Amino acid sequence: MRHLLLICLLSGAISAQSGNLGIFTNSGDVGGPAIKGSAEFSNGQYRITGSGANMFGKQDQFHYIWREVSGNFTIAATMRFLGQGADHRKAGIMVRQTLDTDAAYADVVIHGTGMPGLQWRSKQGEDTNVFDIPFDGPGTFRIQLVRTGVRIYMYIAKGGAEPKEIAHTEVSFRNPVLVGLAVCSHRTDASDTVVFSDVSVEAQAPARADLTLSLTGPGAISRHVAEFQCDEHAGALGLPSGPFAVEYVNGAGNSLAVVPVGGRSLIFSNVTSGSGARYAADRYIWWDAGSRGVHLYSDSLAGKAETSCHALSAN
């Protein structure tokens, strides 16, 4: 299943253009570089011109062409710099939470020298983290970024070789994210142009498996589905930011809740509770405390995350 989300999030600070941008929906400068950038798509190639001090530290200046994606995906591109520029001019594939100049992001970039880097800002306003890879000079690179849950994988190849997995890091983005191509000249008084070709974005089809359980015990098996929506902390726990369905299964002394956590159907089982119905799975508790609300929480995630939810409907 290929998810195509054509929703444009335009902040007032971004001078975005749309039109024929191939598989992307928008382009614009991020961080207000003095020299405006541009993006053109023709003959299957993206020609992106970007200026800006850097994509690093606590904030970024660059030109970006993007679309919105939720869940797991793979994005790949072949890229080369045109002309000369600063050693540390950068271009590559970026996943970004928002268009803010100090937004959380992760990217797989090639510097002007040919040095590949995996860079990420875990939270808005923080410093960028970096891991640079050994290299042997500039050229044409095939780069690929794969998001699987919180993991961001970097694949690189120089010349025509098949991209090789180099490493992965972990960044907790909320869904949806912006994914696209970025170009930064690493100086405010010039811009650089990069040609990207063979660009693809594939949202990974979630694997599906049907499960049949034979249960022995008194009473009939009952199943019902309820729809929920949670607050702004939903993403930190891996829940969808929009409405989602929870399936309840009761029978033979079991009480289960199937909740979509981290892009998978996680089966929670009822455990003893002082009030309401409390279900546990992995490191999560799904607690339907009736009039006191519904919560998903975890004591073992960073910050003891919790989100508060409400039922939209039941059927």
Add this chain to the structure above:
Amino acid sequence: MRELLLMGLLAASAFAQAGKFGSFSNSDDIGAPPRKGAAEFDASTGQYKITGSGTDIWGKADQFHYVWREMSGNFAVTATAQFLTDGIAHRKAVLMLRKRLDADSPFVHLAIHGDGMPAVQFRNTKADDTNTVDFPIEGPGTWKLKLVRQGTTITVWVSKDGAPLRELGHTTNQLGSPVLVGLGVSSHTQEASNTVLFSDVSVEQ
């Protein structure tokens, strides 16, 4: 894998053993794991046998056994690590630079996991989450680890089972000086300990 610890609030009064650790000066548990760790240095072979328990070196705070010395400026550390005991796939043997002995101290380390996955991990500020760069798993074995600090640049190399050292890459880090440089072992569980043999250890200023 992102597991938060029972916050082991380590008092600064660590029962540090001094003077018998070859290249290093002290040994102690960090983050107060329930099972105490230990370190033995064999001066005749130059080998360190380090036993450590603890939830992990990860998240906002750490539990492990550490053998260290204080250093400033630029330096290079090399050690060959071999797990002597079975355990959890993500048990870790590390070359570490650590700001303080507090469980939630900033640090950067080059780790080899029990399953043979190299990783560079770091906590930038006190009690912050740990960052990771995980490399493809090459399988268990005897791993040579090398870490060089030049200013704010930290470059790492690894090799498995006697192969030539291979540079993984470099990161930048603001730990500054002085810093506690050493070897660490965490079992990735409070229910067990793991022992790692470190040999061919060198610390060069």
